[in-house]
Structures are given as C-alpha cells and as structure tokens.
Amino acid sequence: xxxxxxxxxxxxxxxxxxxxxxxxxxxxxxxxxxxxxxxxxxxxxxxxxxxxxxxxxxxxxxxxxxxxxxxxxxxxxxxxxxxxxxxxxxxxxxxxxxxxxxxxxxxxxxxxxxxxxxxxxxxxxxxxxxxxxxxxxxx
Amino acid sequence: xxxxxxxxxxxxxxxxxxxxxxxxxxxxxxxxxxxxxxxxxxxxxxxxxxxxxxxxxxxxxxxxxxxxxxxxxxxxxxxxxxxxxxxxxxxxxxxxxxxxxxxxxxxxxxxxxxxxxxxxxxxxxxxxxxxxxxxxxxxxxxxxxxxxxxxxxxxxxxxxxxxxxxxxxxxxxxxxxxx
Numbered sequence: 001x002x003x004x005x006x007x008x009x010x011x012x013x014x015x016x017x018x019x020x021x022x023x024x025x026x027x028x029x030x031x032x033x034x035x036x037x038x039x040x041x042x043x044x045x046x047x048x049x050x051x052x053x054x055x056x057x058x059x060x061x062x063x064x065x066x067x068x069x070x071x072x073x074x075x076x077x078x079x080x081x082x083x084x085x086x087x088x089x090x091x092x093x094x095x096x097x098x099x100x101x102x103x104x105x106x107x108x109x110x111x112x113x114x115x116x117x118x119x120x121x122x123x124x125x126x127x128x129x130x131x132x133x134x135x136x137x138x139x
Numbered sequence: 140x141x142x143x144x145x146x147x148x149x150x151x152x153x154x155x156x157x158x159x160x161x162x163x164x165x166x167x168x169x170x171x172x173x174x175x176x177x178x179x180x181x182x183x184x185x186x187x188x189x190x191x192x193x194x195x196x197x198x199x200x201x202x203x204x205x206x207x208x209x210x211x212x213x214x215x216x217x218x219x220x221x222x223x224x225x226x227x228x229x230x231x232x233x234x235x236x237x238x239x240x241x242x243x244x245x246x247x248x249x250x251x252x253x254x255x256x257x258x259x260x261x262x263x264x265x266x267x268x269x270x271x272x273x274x275x276x277x278x279x280x281x282x283x284x285x286x287x288x289x290x291x292x293x294x295x296x297x298x299x300x301x302x303x304x305x306x307x308x309x310x311x312x313x314x315x316x317x318x
Contacts, residue, residue, distance in 0.1 A: 088251035105257040106246020
C-alpha cells in the first residue's frame, strides 16, 4: 500500500510541476493584460482598415486591403495613426485637419498626435490589393 | 511524518516552479527585441551612433512601430532638416527605420524594388521635408510631388529633402526614383 502511494506520488510530480508552471505563466500573463488595460483607460486603439474593429481589440492585425485609401468611421482626438503593409510601397498618413501629413516608402509608417481638435484619420498605400492594416490611437 | 514531508516537498516544488515560470514568462514578454543593428551593408550603418536626448528617445519608443530601446541605442543621425534631426535606426524585421518630427517609417532597402526607405513630413507651409536612405550602389535619388521633381541632397549615409526643393507634402502624389 505504501509502495502504491509512493508510485502515485511520483506519478503526481509531473502534474504538480505542470500546475505550478501554469500558475506562473497565467500570473505573468495577467500582469501584462493588466498593464494593457491600464493603458487603455487613457488611450484607446481602433483598427480602421481593412475592416473597422472594436476598440482595443486586434488593432494591428493584417487583412486583405482592396482599397488604397481608408479613413476612420468618426472623429476623435487622435494620439497616433499607423499603417503596416506586406508589400513595400508609397505610404501616406494624415488627419482631416491637415496637421502632420506624412508620407514615405517602406512597410510601415506611424505618426504622432493630430495637434488638438477632433479629426478623422486617414491611411493610404499605393500597391493596390495586398495585406495590411491601419489603426489609430484616440481618446 | 514521511507522508507530510513528501507533501511539503511537492508543495515547495510547485511554488518554485511557479515562481520560475512567472519570472521567465514576464522576462520574455518584457525583454526588448534584439534588433541586431542597422544592416551593415547600408551606407548609413557607417555613421557613428548618435547621442539622443531623453525626449527623442521617448518619442521613438512611443510610436507604433515596435521600436525597442536596443534599436534606439543604435540610432544614426542622417542629417538636419528644418523640422529637426533625421535619424536612422534598426527595426525588428531586419530593415531600417527613419525618424523625423514625431513620425517613423520602416522598410528594407536591401529587398524592396526601389532600394530605399523614405520619410517625409510637412512643415507649416506644406513643404515636403524629409530624407531617404538607400541600398549600396545608389548614386542619386529623385523625389516628386506629382507636379515637380527634385534631386534629394546627398549627405553621408543618405539624402535630405528640404523646403528649398519646392515640393509639396499635401498632394499625396509622392514619387521616388533611384539612379
């Protein structure tokens, strides 16, 4: 009986170690999630291309971009605006108040705030159909 | 007693593994990416590493291009423009980024069709201001705004475009060519 218990205990060690590792990983993940949540309280992000996403959810996930120009569905105080694409090409970012019209060539550009006032955010990529995303941080 | 000791040992093991796993995961999430430096064959890589002020470092890291503190520590000063200093720094994809006036652009001159990465901003008059870094062997860069073209001014490690070029940032008709 004692021997059997011993085997049970030995067999239980890997499970115990796995449980311990899981607790550690989940703890660290929760800490990171909390940090993201804290940032989100002051600064939300939203993907506006190729499809409009939910606030603070998958802001920089690429999809099929069929248009060359996209813009946000509404106005807000913009803290940042960014585009990322798979094919390097001419890229533009701008706000509807025409503050910080930015352009370049590469696979991504990101710009800072819109200088006050509520604006639309725009992104443009000249390669035509390709994969990519545009998102903005706003408050 | 033996039974209790084994339980204590098992419990202690779980706690140790949990702490180690927590620290390892937290480090993996927080650790800056190893950006490996600017590709060594690019002319801009030969420039000395720049000394950046704290405000510039904060701006570079806050922009949404995943620029790490390791990358910022490898920044090179490409040149001065009327909107401030133009810097080049490595990115996490093996390419290079340009930073100017709270904006960053990234690409890979070694692999893209035009053999360059470019970044332009508008000044208060709508002039196109910025710069270009190129792959080895490029002898000239021509920039256009849809109406006018101009040669970018060569500087050690890249090219600069300033208001004197007379290009507009507001037409959104950027053209770039290397020679």
